[in-house]
Every structure is written in C-alpha cells, then in structure tokens.
Amino acid sequence: MSDNHRSTISQILDAVDRSGEHYGTGFPMIASENVISPLVRRACNSDLHGRYAEGLPGKRYYQGCDDFDTIEAIGIQLAQKVFNSSFANIQPTSGTVSNIGALKALVKPGDRISAVSTADGGHISHAQMGAVGLRGLDLHTYPWDIDRMEPDIDAAAAMIRDTEPALALFGASVFLFPTPLEELADVAHEIGARVMYDGAHVLGLIAGGVFQDPLREGADVMTGSSHKTFPGPQGGFLLSNNDDEKFHRRLNNAVFPGTNSSYHLHHVAGKVVALSEFEAFGKQYARDTVRNAKALAAALATEGFDVLAEDRGFTASHQVLTRHGETDSGAGRKAAAMLEEAGIITNMNMLPGDTKAMTPSGLRLGVQELTRHGMGTTEMEEVATCFRRVLIDQEDPSTVKTRVNQIRSDFTEVRYCFQE
C-alpha cells in the first residue's frame, strides 16, 4: 500500500471507529435512528453484501439465489405476521424507495394527491421536492390542527371531498399522535381515492400494537423504514391487506423493476433476522419505548423546558418535541449543537410557526435507541437533568458529558434481541 493510500484508509477507518464510539458512549436520540442487534449485524456483514437477486423467491434472473430465496421467503412470511398484512414486499432499500414504489403503483403522472405539508411535519418524499414531484403529481396539503398536531379532521375531510385526489397520503416525520385515519380514509374511499399510510417513523410501534393499526383503519398500502422504531438495518417495507393478486403484482412490479434492481441482499437478510427478533420481543420494546417517551417529556417539562402538546400528554409515540426560543430564531440549532458537545445527539426541527428548516426553534427527540439499550423511566429523568444542565444552567458541556458517559456506561448492550 502506498503512503498516500495508507493515510486515506486510516483516515476513513479512524472516522468509522470514532463515529461508533461517539454513539456508544453518549445518548443517541435522533428519532429516525436505531441500533441493530448482534445477529442483524452478522447478517448485514455477510457475503450477501456483494450479491444480486432480481425478482422474487423462486423466480430469479440470476443463478446462485437458492439460499437467498430461503431467506427472503421466510422474511415475507414473517413480515406478513409481524405487520398482520396479507402482502409484504421486503425489498425496498429505504423508506423513500418504498414511497416511490407505492406512488408508482397507486398513481399516474398528473394525478392529484393529498398529503401532510413539510411545514406541519410531512416528509420530503411527500413533497414536490421529493418523490411526489418525481412522479409529477399535483400536491394538495391538509389543513392542520396545530394544537392537536394532526390534520384538522373536518377541514381535511372537506378538502378531500373538494379536491378529489386519486390518492390520500397520511403519515409524517414529526409524529407525536396517531393520525385520525379511519375518518379520513372513509372520506377518501367515498370519492374513489386510494389511501396510503407512511409509517416510516412509527412502524415498530404499529407492529408492537401501541400506536395505531393503519391496515385495519383504512390504509390500502402502508410503507415504512426498517430502521427507525422498527429496529432493523436501513431499508424499507411495502405492506398491504388488499387480497387482490393483481394488486400484489402491481406492488411487486413497482419495487422490481420499478424502483430497484439490486436491493441490498445483506440488508434484507438483516431485516429478516430483525423481524424474527421483533416477533419475540417487539411488543415489550414498543410498550417500553412509548412509556419512556412520555416519561422523558414529563421530566423535561418539570426541568423547565417548553415541551409541545402538554394538553395531550406530550406524546403517544417515540418522539418528544421541545421549543427553545422564538420561531425561526435558530434556537433549536444552537441547542442541538450544545447538546452534542455534551455527548447528546439530537436534531433541530421546525415546529409550528417556523418557516426555515435551517434555523428552527425546536428539537425533535427520540427515545427508541436508549430504550433498546435498556434505559427506563428513571434514566429518562436523568437524561432530562443532563438537558437542563446544558441548556438551562449553561454548565460547561464537557462537565455534563462526563455524567452522560457515566450513565451510558451501564447501558451498552442491545436488548430485545437474541443473544449470539
């Protein structure tokens, strides 16, 4: 190896190792992330990393897929069981790719679609700048109830009746409470629209039975990431309870050849292991996650923070939202940077009233990863105390970091999974 290459490689590998340490010794609190189990990691690090398997189990375009056929066939069955769906495609390489596939299957360019606006917490793939724009759709966003942090049911129903979208899309990235889906799906079906629910963030809570049950509340299709509250490797799912085989073929074709050729077989294998672990431990993990989110929100409010949605009990998901200053002031950005210095990893987030994504007033916190490491409600109070020391008491973050590292050192294993 030349000196140049040696230096490049060691720079890369040092950064890889450091990033693991950073997450492993602090409080990882990004709401869209999670930690994978040792067995999921083993599947992800396998030879499948370099392989191809276009098509579906038993119907491949390449030789050499027998073992992977076994893995994917088990995975489809497990996904149907874990998500209680008659159809599952486990190939999408991300939540966004699941959404692109679903939009390809459900609507045509030029069709009208209704969705949550990004300002109200909708995801960029639901926007003109993302998958909705890519598909050439005419986007209408729901009227929003800021206090309840959900679509204004009556106004959104009227909007669906007036605009008559071909597809009503629900779900968001800021997701504190279940969507009033039954009411709005009924209206959408009345006017002949399909209903899609993007459960990227809350998929693990849905599968764990603690959030809402979109496939029984009117969603024709549910999409989601496999790595947020669902604790698998990065990837996506496409799910449905429609029993029509033609519809299943349309969904499968939208994934391959529609949006993927290679679909990251090592991650599919990891997803299948995660599904099996979820079957065994998912309900308890989901319950503990929501309990911890509620405990963290209450503890932060007690410490003096402005925690959103107090009237509704702060949260019914894995997320907690806090406001740190005036709208568009960038107070959320500053708070996230100070917390990072103390080893607490969060993200700034737009809150109601904010108009600029780079200078928002809030933070979005997620407790699913701390929960996976075994933290409970007592630790949530300690986490809130660390937030107070950094952001209210303005203590030197490096002093608080010592305490963060100390608390975390008792919670290094991954729980809710099989031991190797």
Ligand SMILES: Cc1ncc(COP(=O)(O)O)c(C=O)c1O
């Ligand atoms: C609602 C929603 N949909 C889709 C996505 C995209 O998921 P992925 O990052 O897996 O592409 C996200 C990501 O945060 C999301 O919040």
